[in-house]
Amino acid sequence: MVMMNRGAVYEVLPGPEGILPPAATVMGVCLPEEGEGLLHGRIVSEEEAMRSAAIAMLTRRNPTLFPGPLMLWGWTEHTRDKSAPFFEVAREIPGVRIIPMPDYRPIYPKIDPEAVINPCHPNLTIWHNKIEACVLIGVHCHFANVTLKIIRGGTNCFTIALCAEAGHEDAMSSVPNVGAEKIARFAEILRLVKKEGVKPLYAGQGIIPSGWAQVASLGGSAGGQNGAFVDNGLSHHGLSHDLEHGLDENEE
Amino acid sequence: MSLETIRVAPGFKEYLPREYQDLVDDGPFGRERKVSEVGSFKEAVEEHPMCAGCAMTLFIRTAIVALPSLENTVIIGTAGCGRLVLSQTAVPFIYGNYGDTNAVASGLKRGLAIRFKDKPKDVVVMAGDGGLADIGFSAVMHSWFRKERFTTVMLDNEVYGNTGGQESGMTQRGAILKMAPLGKKFEKMDMMGLAKTAGVAYIARVVPTNATRVANTIRKAVLIAREVGPTYVQAYTSCNIEYAIPTPKVMDDARMIEQQRYGFSEYFTDEAKSYWEHYERERRQVKGPDGESED
Amino acid sequence: MSESAVIEEVKTNPQGDVITSAPPPKADAKKGAASQRVVSPDYLMLQAPREAVFMTGSEAAKEAIRRANVDIAISYPITPQSETMQQVGYLYAEGYLKDYYRGEEEYGVMSAIAGASRAGVRCLTATAGPGLIRGMEVIASWPGGRLPSMLLIMCRVINAPLAIQPDNVELSYMLNTGGILFHAENQQDFYDYILAGFMIGEKPEVTLPVAVAVDGFFVTHARGWVSLPSADIKLPPRDCYHEAVPMMDNENPPIRISRDAPIQKSNFISYHMHASWQQEVWAAQARANKWVKRWMGSPIEVVNPTAKTIIVASGAMVSQSREAVRQASEQGIEVGLVKIKSLRPFPSQELVEAVDGADRIIVPEFNYVGWLAKEVRSAIPRTERVISGPRVFGGMTMPTELIMSYVKGRR
Numbered sequence: 001m002v003m004m005n006r007g008a009v010y011e012v013l014p015g016p017e018g019i020l021p022p023a024a025t026v027m028g029v030c031l032p033e034e035g036e037g038l039l040h041g042r043i044v045s046e047e048e049a050m051r052s053a054a055i056a057m058l059t060r061r062n063p064t065l066f067p068g069p070l071m072l073w074g075w076t077e078h079t080r081d082k083s084a085p086f087f088e089v090a091r092e093i094p095g096v097r098i099i100p101m102p103d104y105r106p107i108y109p110k111i112d113p114e115a116v117i118n119p120c121h122p123n124l125t126i127w128h129n130k131i132e133a134c135v136l137i138g139v140h141c142h143f144a145n146v147t148l149k150i151i152r153g154g155t156n157c158f159t160i161a162l163c164a165e166a167g168h169e170d171a172m173s174s175v176p177n178v179g180a181e182k183i184a185r186f187a188e189i190l191r192l193v194k195k196e197g198v199k200p201l202y203a204g205q206g207i208i209p210s211g212w213a214q215v216a217s218l219g220g221s222a223g224g225q226n227g228a229f230v231d232n233g234l235s236h237h238g239l240s241h242d243l244e245h246g247l248d249e250n251e252e
Numbered sequence: 253m254s255l256e257t258i259r260v261a262p263g264f265k266e267y268l269p270r271e272y273q274d275l276v277d278d279g280p281f282g283r284e285r286k287v288s289e290v291g292s293f294k295e296a297v298e299e300h301p302m303c304a305g306c307a308m309t310l311f312i313r314t315a316i317v318a319l320p321s322l323e324n325t326v327i328i329g330t331a332g333c334g335r336l337v338l339s340q341t342a343v344p345f346i347y348g349n350y351g352d353t354n355a356v357a358s359g360l361k362r363g364l365a366i367r368f369k370d371k372p373k374d375v376v377v378m379a380g381d382g383g384l385a386d387i388g389f390s391a392v393m394h395s396w397f398r399k400e401r402f403t404t405v406m407l408d409n410e411v412y413g414n415t416g417g418q419e420s421g422m423t424q425r426g427a428i429l430k431m432a433p434l435g436k437k438f439e440k441m442d443m444m445g446l447a448k449t450a451g452v453a454y455i456a457r458v459v460p461t462n463a464t465r466v467a468n469t470i471r472k473a474v475l476i477a478r479e480v481g482p483t484y485v486q487a488y489t490s491c492n493i494e495y496a497i498p499t500p501k502v503m504d505d506a507r508m509i510e511q512q513r514y515g516f517s518e519y520f521t522d523e524a525k526s527y528w529e530h531y532e533r534e535r536r537q538v539k540g541p542d543g544e545s546e547d
Numbered sequence: 548m549s550e551s552a553v554i555e556e557v558k559t560n561p562q563g564d565v566i567t568s569a570p571p572p573k574a575d576a577k578k579g580a581a582s583q584r585v586v587s588p589d590y591l592m593l594q595a596p597r598e599a600v601f602m603t604g605s606e607a608a609k610e611a612i613r614r615a616n617v618d619i620a621i622s623y624p625i626t627p628q629s630e631t632m633q634q635v636g637y638l639y640a641e642g643y644l645k646d647y648y649r650g651e652e653e654y655g656v657m658s659a660i661a662g663a664s665r666a667g668v669r670c671l672t673a674t675a676g677p678g679l680i681r682g683m684e685v686i687a688s689w690p691g692g693r694l695p696s697m698l699l700i701m702c703r704v705i706n707a708p709l710a711i712q713p714d715n716v717e718l719s720y721m722l723n724t725g726g727i728l729f730h731a732e733n734q735q736d737f738y739d740y741i742l743a744g745f746m747i748g749e750k751p752e753v754t755l756p757v758a759v760a761v762d763g764f765f766v767t768h769a770r771g772w773v774s775l776p777s778a779d780i781k782l783p784p785r786d787c788y789h790e791a792v793p794m795m796d797n798e799n800p801p802i803r804i805s806r807d808a809p810i811q812k813s814n815f816i817s818y819h820m821h822a823s824w825q826q827e828v829w830a831a832q833a834r835a836n837k838w839v840k841r842w843m844g845s846p847i848e849v850v851n852p853t854a855k856t857i858i859v860a861s862g863a864m865v866s867q868s869r870e871a872v873r874q875a876s877e878q879g880i881e882v883g884l885v886k887i888k889s890l891r892p893f894p895s896q897e898l899v900e901a902v903d904g905a906d907r908i909i910v911p912e913f914n915y916v917g918w919l920a921k922e923v924r925s926a927i928p929r930t931e932r933v934i935s936g937p938r939v940f941g942g943m944t945m946p947t948e949l950i951m952s953y954v955k956g957r958r
């Protein structure tokens with residue numbers, strides 16, 4: 001049912017909006033057409049959506065790129081083509097992190113918020129790394145929307161969705177039909193706004209150690225430690241990444 | 253080619269969690285793995301929350317190693333303990349309503365057959381005794397009568413483990429469990445016999461006391477389902493919690509039950525038998541004696 | 548019944564099913580299917596030249612399915628649905644579908660549809676009354692599974708005593724699943740909504756199951772004029788890698804897909820995830836509205852918008868209401884009509900605007916509970932305007948006089 005908030009226009013702003021923010025769609029926010037984008041729930045030009053996204057990524061704390069399965073795995077030529085412009089974007093954002101969303105399962109026993117983000121509790125990764133601007137890219141739309149609402153509810157993160165399909169109302173900024181070309185265009189816009197005088201929050205160039213690359217550099221080692229497998233003699237590789245004590249995700 | 257789905261896009265490898273890096277470098281995809289190799293490669297099964305020492309865990313872990321083409325397999329589970337590990341395994345896992353497995357598998361297998369005409373897609377159901385013999389009974393039987401080409405694996409712990417230990421149709425007569433306060437009043441259901449009646453191509457009963465035998469049984473079941481017709485593997489996977497089996501004694505219990513009433517047995521229809529003999533012959537020719545079964 | 552829906556003399560069995568003999572497929576039966584070509588949805592639904600044919604609702608459904616590029620249909624008999632799925636069986640025999648079978652019962656059928664949809668193929672089933680309720684556990688889980696598929700519902704009594712008569716109380720159960728639900732007035736709608744439904748449900752931002760309901764017998768077994776484009780064109784196939792979730796075919800990443808996240812634990816994270824998931828399902832449903840407008844004109848149709856008394860109806864009751872509007876105008880009374888085509892997403896905004904000037908809103912229905920009146924009440928301001936009724940149930944037809952007596956304020 002469409003629960004319109006008649007009169008007032010619903011704005012999709014960085015949170016924390018509190019418990020269960022509504023899906024922006026049911027508040028009347030519509031998806032953009034090709035050539036357009038969404039900014040705070042308003043239809044704007046693609047350029048304007050990208051500019052605001054660029055400024056957020058350059059000026060807010062701990063900007064992070066969250067590549068999903070459709071970005072991480074080169075399963076089609078289309079995805080493989082997106083890699084180079086993705087890293088071009090990363091290099092234009094001083095101090096950016098890359099933290100993947102490799103899959104959507106509730107990871108057992110708990111996620112390592114430095115290594116991954118997960119749609120079941122994306123806020124944990126945002127909080128832990130104090131991320132105030134992020135880009136979701138290559139995440140299947142259902143899981144992106146689930147994620148974006150939880151982030152808006154519990155964090156002050158400025159969310160950006162570069163979507164290969166129709167775009168995302170629940171992001172603060174979103175552009176539809178994003179392929180390699182539009183990613184490259186985003187890199188260009190990052191350069192442009194810097195040239196126009198937007199001063200990046202962080203000095204220097206590019207990507208800081210992040211994701212598993214960071215965990216590994218800190219001496220993170222694989223190996224399950226909770227003894228879930230008593231028949232552990234079978235395994236030499238061990239299981240998953242290093243895990244600290246935390247919420248048991250799978251308690252029945 | 254489905255192996256493309258574990259090909260990392262350029263530049264992303266170092267950002268992937270270690271488990272995925274290991275799967276890419278040294279995973280079970282694109283080749284057959286033997287249980288004797290376990291420990292020397294990254295397994296598809298990941299950390300999971302099943303009870304320590306649970307025999308079902310060991311069985312599933314072995315069964316996953318045995319799948320002949322992991323990169324072309326889809327697993328269907330249902331409510332019950334097994335899904336706790338299946339949902340953490342590096343193979344697409346479907347989890348729908350309790351007891352729907354064999355109906356879902358029918359639609360899935362047919363759908364995949366429409367889309368991938370020349371490429372076999374293996375569909376494997378792994379569900380509890382309650383899920384298959386009680387609530388899912390009609391769907392199981394009808395998938396067999398219709399000769400749907402997928403494998404059904406019953407994780408038979410003879411109890412509803414996940415809901416805290418109630419009697420199931422596969423419970424032994426007399427067992428005192430929740431909802432059977434005076435002991436179960438009727439016999440364990442003969443699902444093996446029913447499978448035969450329904451014309452299942454390959455039927456096997458197995459206890460995870462011998463990992464190689466488990467692996468061979470699963471491999472046979474999946475390959476015969478691919479080429480001939482429905483297959484059914486019924487595995488005794490004791491619930492050490494609900495039957496109060498001390499963790500170090502789980503394998504002793506399995507050996508005892510195997511000797512008393514759950515001995516290994518297998519049955520082939522004529523068609524399945526001749527397919528399997530043909531398959532073994534071919535395999536020996538290609539691979540030499542090494543290509544033989546492990547047990 | 549309105550004039551367009553004349554019930555013909557047809558031979559039926561004691562259940563009321565039309566007696567037809569199943570002709571064996573002819574030798575050249577597959578020629579028609581093989582020569583079909585794919586056209587754009589816009590062309591097939593909006594632009595292709597059409598010709599009017601007089602046919603039953605079941606036949607109209609068949610003609611839609613012929614042009615819908617369906618991969619698999621799974622059937623299970625129940626009156627008054629059986630005729631349609633038998634017809635679909637003939638389409639399969641003629642090569643229009645790639646697979647077809649009779650399932651074990653409705654729970655199994657709906658589950659198999661869930662499997663087929665996850666495999667990435669376009670799939671279809673149909674049921675009625677008790678069959679719908681039997682399959683409801685699964686049907687209610689389709690939207691959360693993000694499973695595009697087509698369910699045709701030929702409404703029939705569900706309450707005891709068991710009966711086959713049309714009564715659409717079953718649709719009230721369909722209002723709360725999160726899926727899309729259209730209610731066809733007549734044979735033409737039944738044809739049009741099915742084609743639109745397939746395309747809408749498969750849009751990446753929607754990715755939901757679609758149900759198209761008709762009132763049993765009144766539409767399924769009666770004939771009306773249906774304007775159809777040529778049979779040699781069909782919709783494009785399902786484009787499953789452009790949807791909201793990955794396919795369960797082990798051909799798309801991630802390799803570790805647990806799409807139906809097993810999050811049935813008692814902790815805040817699980818509640819939160821499930822809540823956001825449900826919100827997304829209903830948001831996806833709302834996103835369908837854009838495509839409803841494109842391919843179904845509008846989610847509502849309005850007749851005499853300035854009238855002070857407006858009837859709001861859906862399904863076959865719209866035909867009865869049209870007749871009441873006509874009779875009223877003969878008597879010099881202006882009565883308006885709002886036809887609700889899409890029950891989910893419910894066109895709240897459009898309805899609010901359409902009835903803004905009305906003082907009285909009459910909601911006639913074919914069920915006891917009055918679910919449409921409740922929907923209308925919860926959508927519009929000044930609910931005291933809503934006169935809930937008249938209602939008939941148990942399979943009765945709605946006498947126009949009964950609607951007229953409400954119009955004249957005698958009830």
Ligand SMILES: Cc1ncc(C[n+]2csc(CCOP(=O)(O)OP(=O)(O)O)c2C)c(N)n1
Pocket residue numbers: 331332333334349350379380381382383384407409411412413414415420
């Ligand atoms: C329709 C429905 N009925 C009942 C349940 C509750 N339920 C969940 S798991 C389960 C028992 C599982 O037992 P079994 O299938 O034997 O598997 P196990 O846990 O022993 O491995 C039951 C009854 C449910 N989830 N859905």
Ligand code: SF4
Pocket residue numbers: 302303306307308333409413414490491492493494
């Ligand atoms: S409850 Fe029983 S079957 Fe389930 S994981 Fe624990 S020991 Fe295994």
